[in-house]
Amino acid sequence: MSFTIIATWRMAFEGVSEATKILRDNGSASEAIETAIKCVEDNPLYTSVGYGGLPNNVGTVELDAAYMNGDTLGLGAVASIKDYANPVSIAKKLSEDRFNIFLVGSGAEAYAHTQGFERKNMLTQLSNKAWKERMKEIHEKNLSPYDGHDTVGMVVIDHNKSMVAATSTSGLFMKKPGRIGDSALPGSGYFVDSEIGGATATGLGEDIMKGCLSYEVVRLMEEGYTPQNAADKAVNDFSEKLKRKNGVVGAISLVCINNQGEWGVGTNVEFPFVVASDQHEPKIYISNNEDGKKTTYTIANL
Amino acid sequence: MSFTIIATWRMAFEGVSEATKILRDNGSASEAIETAIKCVEDNPLYTSVGYGGLPNNVGTVELDAAYMNGDTLGLGAVASIKDYANPVSIAKKLSEDRFNIFLVGSGAEAYAHTQGFERKNMLTQLSNKAWKERMKEIHEKNLSPYDGHDTVGMVVIDHNKSMVAATSTSGLFMKKPGRIGDSALPGSGYFVDSEIGGATATGLGEDIMKGCLSYEVVRLMEEGYTPQNAADKAVNDFSEKLKRKNGVVGAISLVCINNQGEWGVGTNVEFPFVVASDQHEPKIYISNNEDGKKTTYTIANL
Numbered sequence: 267m268s269f270t271i272i273a274t275w276r277m278a279f280e281g282v283s284e285a286t287k288i289l290r291d292n293g294s295a296s297e298a299i300e301t302a303i304k305c306v307e308d309n310p311l312y313t314s315v316g317y318g319g320l321p322n323n324v325g326t327v328e329l330d331a332a333y334m335n336g337d338t339l340g341l342g343a344v345a346s347i348k349d350y351a352n353p354v355s356i357a358k359k360l361s362e363d364r365f366n367i368f369l370v371g372s373g374a375e376a377y378a379h380t381q382g383f384e385r386k387n388m389l390t391q392l393s394n395k396a397w398k399e400r401m402k403e404i405h406e407k408n409l410s411p412y413d414g415h416d417t418v419g420m421v422v423i424d425h426n427k428s429m430v431a432a433t434s435t436s437g438l439f440m441k442k443p444g445r446i447g448d449s450a451l452p453g454s455g456y457f458v459d460s461e462i463g464g465a466t467a468t469g470l471g472e473d474i475m476k477g478c479l480s481y482e483v484v485r486l487m488e489e490g491y492t493p494q495n496a497a498d499k500a501v502n503d504f505s506e507k508l509k510r511k512n513g514v515v516g517a518i519s520l521v522c523i524n525n526q527g528e529w530g531v532g533t534n535v536e537f538p539f540v541v542a543s544d545q546h547e548p549k550i551y552i553s554n555n556e557d558g559k560k561t562t563y564t565i566a567n568l
Numbered sequence: 569m570s571f572t573i574i575a576t577w578r579m580a581f582e583g584v585s586e587a588t589k590i591l592r593d594n595g596s597a598s599e600a601i602e603t604a605i606k607c608v609e610d611n612p613l614y615t616s617v618g619y620g621g622l623p624n625n626v627g628t629v630e631l632d633a634a635y636m637n638g639d640t641l642g643l644g645a646v647a648s649i650k651d652y653a654n655p656v657s658i659a660k661k662l663s664e665d666r667f668n669i670f671l672v673g674s675g676a677e678a679y680a681h682t683q684g685f686e687r688k689n690m691l692t693q694l695s696n697k698a699w700k701e702r703m704k705e706i707h708e709k710n711l712s713p714y715d716g717h718d719t720v721g722m723v724v725i726d727h728n729k730s731m732v733a734a735t736s737t738s739g740l741f742m743k744k745p746g747r748i749g750d751s752a753l754p755g756s757g758y759f760v761d762s763e764i765g766g767a768t769a770t771g772l773g774e775d776i777m778k779g780c781l782s783y784e785v786v787r788l789m790e791e792g793y794t795p796q797n798a799a800d801k802a803v804n805d806f807s808e809k810l811k812r813k814n815g816v817v818g819a820i821s822l823v824c825i826n827n828q829g830e831w832g833v834g835t836n837v838e839f840p841f842v843v844a845s846d847q848h849e850p851k852i853y854i855s856n857n858e859d860g861k862k863t864t865y866t867i868a869n870l
Contacts, residue, residue: 339778371673373746444675453780476641478755
C-alpha cells in the first residue's frame with residue numbers, strides 16, 4: 267500500500283507514527299491526518315499546539331486549525347477558538363459543509379458546542395508559567411513580545427491517491443487577543459488538490475500570508491516543478507521579494523507532497539520536519555537554507 | 569495624472585466618484601481607496617456592507633474588511649467585528665504593523681477601541697426588518713437561508729504607480745455567528761503587488777477561498793496575461809474545476825488592474841462593476857459570462 271505523510275517540526279513524530287500504522291492498514295488520508303494532529307494537540311509538552319499551547323498577551327490560549335480535502339477542495343477552518351480539545355476535528359467537520367466553513371471566536375465555540383465537541387481548559391500550569399516568565403522578561407528587558415509560532419501542519423497521500431492537508435496551532439506567543447496567522451488561511455498555511463499535490467507552512471504567519479505560499483507551491487508542482495524545487499523556489503523567491511519590498515522577512519518553512527508521493531521542503535531558517543511512507547518508518551530531518559537558493563537536510567538523531 | 573480605479577458592484581459608484589476627485593488632485597491610492605470604501609460602508613441603503621449591513625442568523629451585524637499595500641505587501645484585516653463604523657480603516661491601520669495584522673471578533677473590537685475608532689450600532693431598522701422577513705420566509709417556505717454576499721472590493725493605481733486593494737462586507741446574509749468569507753483572506757478576496765497588479769473578488773466566499781482566486785489573477789498577470797484574460801482564465805478554470813470535483817460552484821466575480829492601469833473582469837454570473845480613470849469619469853458596467861469562456865460587458869444606465 268503506497269502512502270506518504272510529511273509534517274512540520276519534531277513534535278509531529280509520535281502523531282506521524284500513529285498515522286503510519288493507519289495508512290499501512292489501508293486507512294484513509296483523512297483518518298490518518300486527524301489522528302496525527304490530535305496526537306500533537308493532546309500532548310501538553312508541545313507548547314505551540316492544542317493543550318498546553320502558549321497563551322496570548324492576556325494569558326488565554328486561543329487556537330487556530332484547518333483541514334482541506336484534496337479530492338473535493340472542501341475545507342474547514344477555525345480561528346481564535348478557546349477551550350476545545352481538538353480544533354482540527356472541528357475544522358474537519360466544517361469542511362463537509364457548503365456554507366459557513368470558516369468560523370472564528372465565540373461563533374466557532376458555539377458551533378463546536380452544538381456539534382458535541384469536548385470543552386477543555388487548554389491552559390496548563392506549564393504554559394501559564396511560561397507566560398508569566400515571559401511577561402516578566404518583556405518588562406524587565408524591554409524585549410519584543412513575539413516569539414514562537416510553531417504550527418503543526420501535515421500533508422498526506424493515501425493508497426487511493428486521495429490527499430489531505432491540515433494544521434493546528436496556538437499561534438504567535440503573546441499575540442494580541444483575536445490575532446490569527448496563516449495556519450487557518452487557505453492558500454497561505456495549507457493547500458491541497460489531489461490532482462496535483464499539497465503543501466503546508468509554518469513560521470511568521472503575518473509574512474507567509476503576504477505570499478499565499480502553500481498555494482504557490484502547489485501551483486509550481488502543477489507547472490511541473492518537483493516538490494523540492496517548488497518548495498525552494500516559493501520560499502526563496504518570496505523571502506527575497508519581501509526583504510526587497512519591506513526590508514525584513516520572518517521565518518518561513520514549507521513542506522509538500524506531489525500526487526506521486528514525492529516530497530520536498532523549503533525553509534529560510536533551521537527547520538526540523540518528519541516524513542514517513544510505505545518505504546520507511548517515520549524519520550526526523552533537519553533542514554537548512556545554505557545560500558538563499560537551496561534547502562539541504564539530514565536525518566536527525568531522536 | 570494617470571490613475572485607474574475599479575470596484576465591485578453598482579453600490580461602489582459614489583465612493584469611486586469621491587476617489588476619482590482625490591486621484592485627479594494627485595492624491596494617493598491609499599487615501600482614495602479608504603475614502604471610497606468608507607463611503608459605501610457609511611451608506612445605510614447598501615445592505616451588504618458596513619452600516620445597515622444584513623445581519624447573521626441571530627440578528628447581529630458582523631463585518632469583515634481588509635486592506636493591502638502593493639508597494640510593501642503590508643496587509644491588515646478584521647473579521648467578525650461588531651459595532652465599528654469603518655472596518656476598512658481598522659484594517660488599514662493594522663496593515664502598518666509587522667505582527668498581529670489580522671484580528672477577529674472581540675479581539676478586533678478591543679484593538680479598534682484602543683486605537684480610538686468610533687463605535688456604532690451597525691444594525692439599521694431597514695436591515696433588522698429584512699432579517700425578520702427573511703427569518704419568516706425561511707420558516708414558512710423551508711428555504712436555504714443563505715443568500716446575498718456582495719462585498720465591495722476595490723483596486724487602485726495612482727500617479728506614482730502605487731497600488732492598493734481593499735474590501736468590506738457584512739458577509740453572507742443569515743450566516744452563522746463567527747463565519748468569515750473570502751473578503752478578509754489575503755489571496756482569496758484580494759491581492760495586490762505594485763510590481764504586477766491587483767485583484768479583488770466577490771461572490772460565495774466559501775468557494776472563492778478554495779481557489780485563492782485573487783492571488784491567481786495577479787500571478788497570471790505576472791505571467792503576461794492581460795488583466796481581462798487573467799480574470800477570465802482564473803474564474804472559468806476554477807469554476808469548471810470545482811464543478812467537476814465538487815458537483816457545484818457558487819457565484820464568483822473578480823475585477824483586476826495591472827501595473828499599467830489596464831483592467832479586466834471575470835465572472836460566472838451577471839455582475840455590475842465600476843471603473844474610473846484619468847481618461848474618463850466613473851462608469852457602471854454590467855458583465856456576463858456568455859459561454860463559460862469569455863466575460864462580456866456593456867455600460868449600464870445609471
